[in-house]
Amino acid sequence: MVHFKCYPTSNPDYVWPYCPSFGAAIAFCMFFGIVTFAHITQGIIYRRAFTIVVIMGATWETAGYAFRAVSITKQLNSTIFTVQLLLILLAPLWINAFVYMVLGRMIHFYLQPDKAIGIRARNITKMFVWFDVFSFLVQLIGGLMTNSSNPLKTQRLGIHIYMGGVGLQLAFCLIFVLLAASFHRSVKRANRSTPAPLLLPRYGHSPSDDDLPTTGAADMGKATPSFDFSNGSSPTAALRLLYTVYAVLSLIVFRNIYRLIEFSLGVLSSITTHEWYAYVFDAVPMLIALVIFNFLHPCRTIRGPRSDFSEENKAIKEAKRAKKLAKKEGKKAAKKERLVTKNEEKERRKQRAAGRIGRGTHQELRDEYGV
Structure with missing residues (x-):
């Protein structure tokens, strides 16, 4: 039986703005632990290096709530409190990066040329991952400054910096949605017609003139590859995975908006002084996002020679x-x-x-x- 004592919030050494729930921390540590184990297993089965990114996100969530449980038993230790806070605040950035990588691989897998709004799939992945890294660093700096051992002025500055990082993340998500919408239009056109315009069949090699169907004079010499329905590479499968990306991204945006509202209200607002907000609006959405990727894993749809950039x-x-x-x-x-x-x-x-x-x-x- 774990014993711990909650101190009055007026105590200057007390790091929590409320009396935290040890049971809730352990429960979510277990939930995220199960999801992490599932993602590790899927990563081994599918053997795709980029799955490490979502595994990292799930691992950080698990570690965050594990450290949260430890921090609850040591409520005067500001270091453990800061570690659990940073892990929980930054873990969604890994999941966000995985979403970016999934769309980049979808564009590369289905479209020829593999572009959306004129940007190569390879460059889309690199660009948004670097955006995510920059946002990560900004939020990390802000999160470190919110340590309760720092002066109140420093904590407020840290909150503003963290909010700026979250704002950047939301802005990058908006740009990402525009790219996803461009790809979405291509897939919907493919779903309405056969052969599907702009959709690349998986020949296992770069398509030659013999691989491509002939086009009329009106096409001005443009090739219109047919769509390969083998291995789940149908427009329906592409749309299903795209809706999965939309769902996970929506959960991340929902969680980020909550964090913006939370920090914009100050250090001791009604939200920051009640624990259930953090579980309902942060822990639950991120858990659902990871579970969605468990059941609708991208590697189940994106399979074959063009499933990544290795070739x-x-x-x-x-x-x-x-x-x-x-x-x-x-x-x-x-x-x-x-x-x-x-x-x-x-x-x-x-x-x-x-x-x-x-x-x-x-x-x-x-x-x-x-x-």
């Missing part, structure tokens, strides 16, 4: 290697040419020197015999 990465590496080799061979050829030129120049100098010596010798003979 493209391999092609890029080979192109770089070929370019480097060609550059090296070019340097060797240039060096050899310079050496040949140098040798030829030496030979010409020798010949000229030999000619001058010969002329000098003939002149001496003439002078001696008076010729």
Whole structure:
């Protein structure tokens, strides 16, 4: 039986603005732990490196509520309190990053060329992950400053910085929705017609002219690939996964709006002094988001040669290697040419020197015999 004591909130060493529930912390630690184990298992089964991102999000949530339980038993320890707070505040950023990566892979998997609003799928993933990292750092700095051991002025500044980070995250989510909507339109067009415009069949290689259906003169030479219904790669499957992305993103946005409202009301608002708000508007939405990805895992739909950027990465590496080799061979050829030129120049100098010596010798003979 765990025993702990809640102190009056007026106590300057007390880090909690209320008497926290140990049972709730343990329960959500268990819930997130089960979900984390499920995601780890799925990551092993599907063998996709990018699933590490969602595993990290689930792990941080689990660790956050584990540290929360420990902090409840040590309610005067500000370090443990800060650790649990940061883990819970920052864990959704991992889930957000996973959402970005899923859409990037969907665009790469289904569309040819793999673009949305003119942006390559590969660049979409990189761009939004870096956006997420920047937002992560801003929120981390703000979260560290909200430590109860800091002066009240510093805590307020930390709250404003954290809110700025959450605001950035929401802005990036809005841009992301525009990209998702562009992809959504392509998939809906595919769902209404066959062959589906702009949708790439999984040939297992870059499509050649023989792979693509012929087009009329009105198409102005543009290729219109057919859609491959094998391995679940149908417009219906694409829409189902896209709606999953929308659902998870909506939960993240909902949670972020709650955090913005919470921190905008100040350190000791009615929201921050009641624990149930944090569980209902943060813990529950993030748990649901992770469970959704358990039951509708992206790797169940995105399977095959174009399910990630590995083939493209391999092609890029080979192109770089070929370019480097060609550059090296070019340097060797240039060096050899310079050496040949140098040798030829030496030979010409020798010949000229030999000619001058010969002329000098003939002149001496003439002078001696008076010729």
